Amino acid sequence: MFTETLLVSIQQPSASQDYMGWIFQVIWILAFIIVWIYGQRIQTTLMLKEIEGSLSKLKAMRDRSRQITISAIKEIGKPNEDPTARIDRLLEHVDIEPVSLDPTGIIRRLEHIIDVREFRFKDEVRQMAPQADETQINNLTNVLEAALALxxxxxxxxxxxxxxxKTLSFYIILQIQMLLPLIMRESEAFANAIKAFTLGQPIGDGAGALVAARxxxxxxxxxxxxDTIVSEVDIDGRKAYVIKAVGPGGNVGKPGExxxxxxxxxxGRVALI
Incomplete structure (x- = not known):
């Protein structure tokens, strides 16, 4: 009798362990089946949530840059009417690049488009900010372009x-998710540049312009x-031509021209460029 009781007490933990083992095995099999069937859908949902969070940050940066642009033009330019509607229209501006199937003259055509775009933006800023001088016009134009980029x-x-x-295409979502870190860094750079342009601060260290001015x-x-000036300078007995943008303000000039x-x-008698 004592022996039978001992055997029963020994066998009970073993049966309990087998029961728990079966439960864990069933759970593992179900989890494997779910991941196997719905794994890509789950991963897609997680990536969409990540993109949605970054999209909210981009929207906040876009709205803040728009508000800074409106405030800067009102404060500096002293417009006679509210420039908000015109700014909103300019923020929807799109440049169409020239056809590149025939590469002959594409640089010249692209340069023409850039020149027309720059002229158009500065003309719009002059109309919105009649009290701004040329330096402030350049800075406000850069503010507007940064807001447009965002x-x-x-x-x-x-x-x-x-x-x-909408399509739940894994590869479309994957591409956005992979590029998001670079996109966010670029957007943050534009957002910080808007503050610098508004205050008339240089972008970067400004060492090149300082050396040329010196x-x-x-x-x-x-x-x-x-918008580009040149000066002849003697350096170690050699004649050098120093080129820089007119400045001050956000202006790069045309050094290539x-x-x-x-x-x-x-x-063509130039030793070194």
Whole structure:
């Protein structure tokens, strides 16, 4: 009797362990089946949630940049009427690149489009900010362009997000999710640049412009191309041509055109560029 009781007490834990083992095995099999069948759908949902969070941040940056642009134009330009409607229209501006199937002259055509775009933006800013001087016009134009870039980034990401959400295409969603870190860094750079443009601060360290200005100091300067000046400087017994944008303000000038002009003036007799 004692032996039978001992055997029963020994066998009971073993049966309980087998029962729990079967439960865990069934759970593992069910989890494996769910992941096998719905794994991609689950991963797609998680990626969509991540994209949705980044899209909300992009929207906040877009709206904040728009508000900064409106405030800057009102504060600096002292417009006679509310510029909000015109700014909203400019933020929807889209440039259409030239056809690249025939590469002949594509750089010239692209440069023409960029020049027309720059002229159009500055003209619009002059009308919205009649009290702004030329330096402030350049800065406000850069503010508007940065806000435009943020608006375009937000719309492109939103377009692919909605397309991926509608079609549940894993590869469309995967591409956006993989590019999001770079897109967010670029957007944050634009958002920070807007603050710098509003305050008239340089982008980057500004070392190049400072060095060129120091070399030009006290020497004759002449306008060689649009918004670009040049000065002849003697460096270690050699004649050098220092080129920089007119400044101040957000203006890069046309250094390529300036170099071409110098090469034509010197008939190609230039040792080093």
């Amino acid at each position: 608006n375009q980034i937000y719309k492109i990401v939103r377009h692919y997000y909605l397309m991926g959400k 070399l030009m100091h006290g020497r004759e300067k002449r306008l060689i191309s649009k 300036a170099i071409r002009q110098i090469l034509e003036e010197k008939e």
